[in-house]
Amino acid sequence: MAILVTPETRVLIQGITGGFGSRHAQLSLDYGTKIVAGVTPGKGGQIFERVVPIFDTVAQAAKETGATVSAIFVPPPFAADSILEAVDAGLDLVICITEGIPVADMVRVKAAMRGSKTRLIGPNCPGIVCPGEGKDSHGGCRIGIAPGYINHKGHVGVVSRSGTLTYEAVWQLTTRGLGQSTTVGIGGDPVNGTSHLDVIKMFNDDPETEAIIMIGEIGGTAEEEAAAWIKENCKKPVAGFIAGATAPAGRRMGHAGAIVSGGKGTAAAKIAAFRDAGIAVAETPSVMADTLIRHIKELGK
Amino acid sequence: MNIHEYQARDLFEKFGVASPRGKMAGTPRDAEIAAQELGTEKIVVKAQIHAGGRGKGTFTNGFKGGVHTATKPEEVRELAAKMIGQTLVTHQTGPAGREVHKVYVVEAAEIAKELYLAILLDRATAAPVVIASTQGGMDIEAVAAQTPERIFREPVHPLLGLQPYQARKLALALGLHGPQSTQAAKLILALYKLFISCDCSLVEINPLVVTKAGDVLALDAKFNFDDNALYRHPEIVALRDFTEEDPREVEASKYCLNYIGLDGNIACLVNGAGLAMATMDIIKHCGGEPANFLDVGGSATKEQVAAAFKIILSDKKVKGILVNIFGGIMRCDIIAEGILAAVQETQLPVPLVVRLEGSNADIGKKIIRDSGLAVISADSLVDGAAKIVAVVKEAAATEAAAAAEAAMAVAVAAAKAATEAAAAAAQAAASLPLKSKGTQPAAL
Ligand SMILES: Nc1ncnc2c1ncn2[C@@H]1O[C@H](COP(=O)(O)OP(=O)(O)OP(=O)(O)O)[C@@H](O)[C@H]1O
Ligand SMILES: [Mg+2]
Numbered sequence: 138m139a140i141l142v143t144p145e146t147r148v149l150i151q152g153i154t155g156g157f158g159s160r161h162a163q164l165s166l167d168y169g170t171k172i173v174a175g176v177t178p179g180k181g182g183q184i185f186e187r188v189v190p191i192f193d194t195v196a197q198a199a200k201e202t203g204a205t206v207s208a209i210f211v212p213p214p215f216a217a218d219s220i221l222e223a224v225d226a227g228l229d230l231v232i233c234i235t236e237g238i239p240v241a242d243m244v245r246v247k248a249a250m251r252g253s254k255t256r257l258i259g260p261n262c263p264g265i266v267c268p269g270e271g272k273d274s275h276g277g278c279r280i281g282i283a284p285g286y287i288n289h290k291g292h293v294g295v296v297s298r299s300g301t302l303t304y305e306a307v308w309q310l311t312t313r314g315l316g317q318s319t320t321v322g323i324g325g326d327p328v329n330g331t332s333h334l335d336v337i338k339m340f341n342d343d344p345e346t347e348a349i350i351m352i353g354e355i356g357g358t359a360e361e362e363a364a365a366w367i368k369e370n371c372k373k374p375v376a377g378f379i380a381g382a383t384a385p386a387g388r389r390m391g392h393a394g395a396i397v398s399g400g401k402g403t404a405a406a407k408i409a410a411f412r413d414a415g416i417a418v419a420e421t422p423s424v425m426a427d428t429l430i431r432h433i434k435e436l437g438k
Numbered sequence: 439m440n441i442h443e444y445q446a447r448d449l450f451e452k453f454g455v456a457s458p459r460g461k462m463a464g465t466p467r468d469a470e471i472a473a474q475e476l477g478t479e480k481i482v483v484k485a486q487i488h489a490g491g492r493g494k495g496t497f498t499n500g501f502k503g504g505v506h507t508a509t510k511p512e513e514v515r516e517l518a519a520k521m522i523g524q525t526l527v528t529h530q531t532g533p534a535g536r537e538v539h540k541v542y543v544v545e546a547a548e549i550a551k552e553l554y555l556a557i558l559l560d561r562a563t564a565a566p567v568v569i570a571s572t573q574g575g576m577d578i579e580a581v582a583a584q585t586p587e588r589i590f591r592e593p594v595h596p597l598l599g600l601q602p603y604q605a606r607k608l609a610l611a612l613g614l615h616g617p618q619s620t621q622a623a624k625l626i627l628a629l630y631k632l633f634i635s636c637d638c639s640l641v642e643i644n645p646l647v648v649t650k651a652g653d654v655l656a657l658d659a660k661f662n663f664d665d666n667a668l669y670r671h672p673e674i675v676a677l678r679d680f681t682e683e684d685p686r687e688v689e690a691s692k693y694c695l696n697y698i699g700l701d702g703n704i705a706c707l708v709n710g711a712g713l714a715m716a717t718m719d720i721i722k723h724c725g726g727e728p729a730n731f732l733d734v735g736g737s738a739t740k741e742q743v744a745a746a747f748k749i750i751l752s753d754k755k756v757k758g759i760l761v762n763i764f765g766g767i768m769r770c771d772i773i774a775e776g777i778l779a780a781v782q783e784t785q786l787p788v789p790l791v792v793r794l795e796g797s798n799a800d801i802g803k804k805i806i807r808d809s810g811l812a813v814i815s816a817d818s819l820v821d822g823a824a825k826i827v828a829v830v831k832e833a834a835a836t837e838a839a840a841a842a843e844a845a846m847a848v849a850v851a852a853a854k855a856a857t858e859a860a861a862a863a864a865q866a867a868a869s870l871p872l873k874s875k876g877t878q879p880a881a882l
Binding site (some may be wrong): 157213300302308358359384390393420423424 | 559561562564565566579582595596597634637639664665666667669670696698700708709710711712713714715716718719720721722723728731733736737764765795796797818819820821
């Protein structure tokens with residue numbers, strides 16, 4: 138068992154007929170992921186690429202196809218509504234790829250989701266990959282926009298706010314012969330559905346995950362919270378990296394959530410919290426996997 | 439996005455947040471007229487820039503303070519003349535300061551008490567929070583650090599919004615009673631409405647004052663708007679002042695590129711914000727200084743990449759470029775084509791190191807290889823960073839050596855010229871039988 142999804146997970150895609158959604162739906166199909174339905178209001182009854190039925194609503198799609206997870210590729214003005222629709226349909230997991238959702242929309246969505254059984258990942262995230270057994274990890278569950286071939290099935294859990302930095306970490310692991318249990322991109326927005334800590338707890342409980350790479354960046358205090366928990370509770374070796382040490386204060390560095398404001402959310406504070414928690418800190422993003430490998434050796438695990 | 443204080447005042451008026459009357463002026467003459475129209479006994483003239491700390495700032499012409507009080511319209515004109523067209527340096531502008539194009543001419547309030555009020559989004563709880571303090575007019579970060587008990591926080595339920603009882607609680611925390619408490623509560627509720635209606639990420643009033651007449655007024659306003667929500671606020675987008683922004687950042691935003699100018703000389707072009715930050719960090723780690731942050735986003739086109747190159751190269755400090763692409767959404771062949779287009783257009787005056795990995799990386803690398811361009815290829819991020827830092831340092835060293843050589847050449851030429859002149863002089867002297875025997879050239 139990996140976390141959140143398995144290669145058997147049945148996935149629907151909201152916004153499957155858009156340029157972005159269709160491209161990545163196709164890539165996921167090519168990867169062997171069970172993309173079983175698409176949702177585009179007004180296009181129900183059509184078939185995506187001759188294999189995936191399209192529905193008008195998420196509820197219909199879930200009922201007809203048994204999909205339990207959704208990936209959202211709809212434009213920012215409609216994304217909050219799409220998330221709420223997926224929650225209302227009772228899905229287990231909603232992964233919102235969309236970048237640029239107003240933060241006020243996410244604040245309301247998050248409040249409305251309290252008490253529901255649905256977990257949200259993202260928004261503004263690359264999604265999840267649970268690598269498969271085939272060549273280039275084919276046959277796995279790829280939800281979102283990550284390149285499939287860089288992954289490799291194995292026992293390292295990866296969690297990150299940034300997409301491309303995640304690919305770096307995964308590729309480093311794969312080229313050093315270390316596979317991944319699950320890779321989770323939680324997204325670069327200030328308000329997101331799932332935190333570093335949420336994912337770390339899942340990795341800690343997952344028998345298939347033996348070690349963890351946690352990637353953070355400036356802004357907020359989510360990394361510090363995760364580190365504090367790891368210090369007390371985590372049974373597995375963790376290596377980490379924080380991006381943004383050279384970022385000027387008060388400026389938003391691409392991600393809506395990557396900003397040092399009022400002296401809070403600095404890379405230095407996060408790195409200090411990592412060190413204090415016994416997390417091995419990679420000096421550069423080029424040595425994330427190497428740092429983990431060394432750390433595992435040092436711990437003798 | 440930020441706005442000016444005078445624009446914030448218009449929003450206050452629209453939402454019923456009490457604040458003194460004022461007028462914006464772009465010339466000293468208009469400032470004088472504005473003062474006449476206001477017709478109050480005391481008037482405050484405030485430099486309008488998108489940075490705080492104006493009151494304690496200094497103009498580069500030596501004039502102290504971006505906030506001044508006057509009693510006569512002529513005086514207002516004189517003050518405005520010392521501010522408009524001048525550069526104001528405050529602790530928030532950096533040493534370069536900001537040029538003042540406008541002043542805000544506003545009724546002076548008779549201040550009895552200065553308070554602090556702000557609403558912002560608290561990331562940790564994913565909810566708005568209202569912050570109030572009796573320690574107004576000062577640096578609130580210092581208050582938070584030294585006397586945290588003086589800062590009162592009231593979290594707001596995102597779906598219910600700020601409730602009247604919460605506004606009353608806040609008024610009490612501000613030490614206000616009776617009619618003042620009622621006024622303050624009303625102002626706080628109006629401010630919350632403004633915060634939500636305009637998709638603000640921060641509204642800060644410092645100072646919020648109680649006047650000697652007992653009124654509660656907002657004397658200053660700092661706004662931040664959520665850029666992601668601007669699409670639904672054309673009226674706020676219209677308030678954007680491009681003169682307050684780095685022209686390179688303005689240009690970048692036209693192409694939907696995320697660019698932030700920095701002070702170093704090694705530029706970078708990266709896909710993905712996290713990787714872009716990490717690329718800056720690794721340039722520094724390898725002994726270089728990053729010239730910018732640049733995230734070309736997840737699905738950049740050839741045109742965007744070409745535009746990104748031009749923006750990077752418009753920074754004359756740039757002595758080298760590192761392109762770092764890990765293709766997820768972004769396809770490396772598109773980047774490669776964009777690089778070629780840009781190189782053809784810009785002639786590439788500085789060294790370029792390219793690192794491509796991910797989707798279609800092989801095709802991208804081949805496109806660059808087949809182009810015959812002098813592009814240095816890198817295999818990993820650290821390899822790329824090390825290479826660009828080395829190349830830039832080498833170029834600087836060569837330049838220094840060339841400069842030294844040139845200086846040497848000049849020196850030699852000068853020496854030669856001097857020798858010749860001396861020889862000529864000696865010859866001339868020798869031809870004068872009564873003067874010295876011309877030993878001077880040998881002494882040189
Ligand atoms: N309309 C006014 N009437 C009376 N006094 C004023 C008025 N506006 C400002 N002041 C006084 O000037 C001080 C500084 O003004 P203000 O807060 O607007 O600028 P600042 O704090 O220097 O700049 P910033 O807020 O941008 O950091 C205030 O604390 C207040 O004492
Ligand atoms: Mg102020």
